[in-house]
Amino acid sequence: MRGMNVETFFENFELLTNASNAVDKLREVVLQLAVRGKLVSQDSEDESASLLLQKVQARKEFLIKEGKIKKIKESKLTIDVDDIxxxxxxxxxxxxLSKLVLQIKRGPSLKCNQEGLGIRYITSGNLLNGKLDLSADFKFLDGFDKIYSCRLYPGDVILNCVNSLEKLGKSAVFREEHGDAIVGFNNYALELPKDLIFPDYIQIFFQSFVFKKQLVPLTKEAINQASIATREVNSFILPIPPFAEQKRIVEKCDRLLIVCDEIEKRQQQRQASLLKMNEGAIFQLLTAQTPDDFHHHWQRICNNFDLLYSIPETIPKLRQAILQLAMQGLFVTEKANNEQNALSQPQKVSNFVKVLNGYAFKSEWFLVNGIKLLRNANIGHGFLRWDDTARISPEQASEFQRFKLGEGDIVISLDRPIINTGLKLAKVSKNDLPCLLLQRVGKFEFLTNEVDSDYFFWWLQSPIFINSIDPGRSNGVPHISSKQIEAIPFNPPPLAEQKRIVAKVDSLLSLCDALEAKLKAARDSSTTLMEVAARQILVA
Structure with missing residues (x-):
């Protein structure tokens, strides 16, 4: 990493993309280099930016005198520039920015149509990834003659001024091929002297860290919405290169960002291909009809293991396959002489386990201190989380001992039991106690000693159980009832075999955890390498 400079960085561009969000970081580096004057070399023959700005000021004064534009009120806001x-x-x-812009236009807040009648009305939905996308969010406006002052011209820079906080400040350059259009109410259109200030360079500034660092403190926030007023836009400061260099920066930046897009596309295709290959290999394994087929497909996975499991995103499918195969009895086949066969008659969960629903404790009982109440929000994936707690007094808790939880109890969220990250199921640990069971959370109570609790815990996390859940609707919230759970087919093997299955699953899933940690550590290492390289070239 010693001696890393801009040239070395770009020569090894693609080698730095194994990090998490690497391509996004590369884009940020390109934009930072662009506005710092480190992306292209300077030319002493270029007219300086100070002379350029004198020409811009003279142009503005002439247009104001001619009555073609209005004088822009300079912002009285002051920005702490020390960090910028x-x-x-x-x-x-x-x-x-106010010294560079001829005028700032903002569209009307009028009713639009999507029938293609009138002139196109550019909304924030049309600003995507630094470009104007007219395939998205079609809107048109009648009566263009009444709002002629909002018309967009080639070279105008569109800046989004009302949006959610994370999307505020999107931008794009309006071009001739975009046709006739006006700027929407939630956007500003910045008209520039295009022969003196290159619009695409201003667009690079709006994507850079220099703009984003200024944007947040100048933003006005409301409920689910953030905005910047015209005076805030006027107050932005930016680095201005000579006009000829602006063009060179834009050309180099465009080329490098295209390379970033190509790298990102290849990465996405590779990941999609690995995920598809992994899913196909596991599907063949799970649907094998004979022992020979099973061993054949398992051997194929073993032979290609380093490829199939070279990214952490494939590990969750491997875990689910292990659980399904284990619950199908395919990992442990030998029985001791004194073991009985599994029950031949079809069984249900209710033959072995009962689901206890929590109590509907009244919210007016809740206290800051006291005995914790286990709510569905506290159930994670395999553990409980207490970042948001409800409690009642110990005196009141003593009246509800039926709902007291103990170490090792298995609990499940009955509201939204499955979210995009998995099943909301957990085991109660010693550190979670004392706590009581609140409504919409279920606790599994074993009715017999024929089922090992660890085996049942793994069975609940397997595709066999998860695919059996069919959440209904309860007050608009996906919900599963205790009766539905108890009605799911469940045919456990003999207790001794359950214990051997648990031991095998524990061993295999530990290997999965280790592999996933190793792959994530490799990515973290690449991220560190990327950050070090970026810092070196930015301070060079």
Whole structure:
């Protein structure tokens, strides 16, 4: 990593993309280099930015005198520039955005149609990844003659001014091929002297860290919405290179961002291919009709293991396959002489286990301190989380000992039992106690000693159980009842075999955990390498 410079960085561009979100980080580095004057070399023959800005000011004064534009009120806001300003190359200078813009246009707040009648109305939905996407969010407006002042012209830079906080500040350059359009109410259109200030360079600034660092403190937040007013837009400061260098920066930046897009596309295709191969291999394994077929497909997975499981995203499918195969009895086949066969008659969960529903404790009983109440929000994947707790007094808790939880109890969320990250099921640990069971959470109570609790815990996490859940609707919330769970078929093997299955599953899933940790550690290492390389070239 010693001696890393811009040239070395770009020569090894693709080698740095194994990190998490690596391509996004590469894009950020490209944009930072662009606005710092480190992306292209300077040319002493270029007219300096200070002379360029004098021409811009003269142009604005002439247009104001001619009555073609209005004078932009300079912002009285002050920005703490100490954390923003950095040294610039010769010929560059810092300037306020209001000194560069001829005028700022904002569209009307009028009713639109989607029938293609009238002129196109550019909304925030049309600003995607730094480009104007007219395939999204079609809207048109009648009566264009009344709002002619909002018309967009090629080279106008569109800046989103009302949106959610994470999306605020999206931008794009309006081009000739976009046809006739006006700027929407939630966007500003910045008209520039395009022969002096290159619009695409301003667009690069709006995507860079220099803009984003200024945006957050100037943002006005409301419920589910954030906005920036015209005066805030006027107050942004940005580094300005000579006009000829602006063009060189844009050309180099465009080429590198295209390379980033290509790398990202290849990465996505590789990951999709690995996930598809993994799913196919596991499907063949799970649907094998004979022992020979099973061993054949398992051997194929073993032979290609390093490829199939070279990314952490494939590990969850492997875990689920292990659980399903284990619950089908395919990992443990030998029985001791004194073991009885599994029950021949079809059984249900209710033959072995009862689901106890929690009590509907009244919210007015809740206290800051006291005995914890286990709510569905507290159930994670295999463990309980107490970042959001409800409690009642010990005196009241003593009246509800029926709902007292103990170490090793298995609990499940009956509301939204399955979320995108998995099943909300957990075991109660010693550190979770004391606590009581609240409504919409179920506790499994064993009715017989014929079922090992660890075996049942793994069975609940297997596809056999998860695929049996068919959440209904309860007050608009996906819900499963205790009766539905108890009615699910469940035919456990003899107790001794259950214990051997648990031992095998524990061993295999530990290997999965170790492999996943190793793959994530490799990514973290790549991320560190990427960050070190980025810091070196930015301070070079």
């Amino acid at each position: 300003i950095f040294s610039l190359p010769n010929g560059w200078c810092w300037e306020n």
